[in-house]
């Protein structure tokens with residue numbers, strides 16, 4: 426995609442790899458191609474490169490290097506946490522607690538375990554997408570082996586009270602996994618201060634390469650080996666290392682950490698976008714909570730219009746957005762996250778997610794503020810369900 430001709434506002438789905446990251450990766454494809462496990466001279470440096478990357482990542486999230494395990498991304502790290510803890514703790518119990526707004530990379534492994542006899546408690550959330558730590562406490566039983574709650578939601582951007590939940594799980598001796606795919610590299614993450622036992626991260630969300638990520642596993646946490654094979658990653662996740670990817674991820678997290686201050690700019694751009702749209706589009710709701718969302722996040726629902734239709738028309742104006750989670754594109758089901766915050770299915774269908782990033786400017790936001798209301802007006806004229814004349818203002822459902 427030629428990003429110069431488009432306004433890309435889908436950074437929660439993925440971000441362009443930073444040119445400095447690409448540059449750092451390039452030597453490891455051909456020139457320094459050798460397997461880090463080899464003993465001959467040309468291969469020898471690559472194991473040190475892997476360990477240096479581990480140290481860089483550990484430093485940024487304030488972990489110990491031995492607690493960072495390289496994986497193929499967020500999905501693998503999430504699967505490892507859920508299935509790995511379940512298998513390691515079978516003798517203690519077969520109960521797992523998670524939330525209704527988790528990514529499918531957590532919900533699907535839970536579903537997989539449920540079919541095999543595990544008991545899964547799925548906690549509801551508030552209308553802003555918050556998990557209540559008191560609900561976690563109430564749900565914990567003697568046979569609970571894992572709590573998995575995400576750090577921030579990928580569809581609406583809500584940031585969860587992870588440290589408060591961790592205090593509860595720690596006191597009860599239950600392992601706590603946190604999907605931090607949307608936060609690591611975007612907001613400050615001090616993993617020890619959060620108090621979680623496991624966390625998932627993915628490089629492509631913070632301007633690194635796709636197909637590489639890491640799992641944080643606190644020392645002493647009982648989790649089964651994910652990939653059986655060679656002895657890589659302390660024998661816990663076998664497979665030849667993705668050296669270019671790991672080098673790129675370490676460079677990307679370093680750069681992202683240095684640019685965390687940009688978050689305030691992205692938050693104000695998202696506010697500018699919201700104000701611009703809400704002033705000109707009636708019957709529209711904001712799903713991303715003001716003051717507790719990831720920087721640059723704005724998820725809205727526009728009554729009487731399909732999200733996909735808005736997405737395609739915005740695309741026609743050079744603007745890339747998402748109408749839900751990119752990972753579920755192609756599905757006609759309404760977003761499970763929007764249903765969980767209480768939106769009726771027909772309303773949830775009208776959602777658009779703008780996620781702004783590094784390259785977005787005020788000019789980009791102004792372009793959307795100019796074009797989007799026109800798109801909505803046209804689509805509403807064609808809409809069989811939108812009847813503003815019969816309405817007295819406000820939306821006909823409780824939010």
Ligand SMILES: Cc1ncc(COP(=O)(O)O)c(C=O)c1O
Nearest residue numbers: 498499500528530579606607627
């Ligand atoms: C919260 C969350 N978890 C997990 C994933 C999956 O990560 P990956 O694309 O690296 O497999 C995503 C990707 O969108 C995500 O947003």
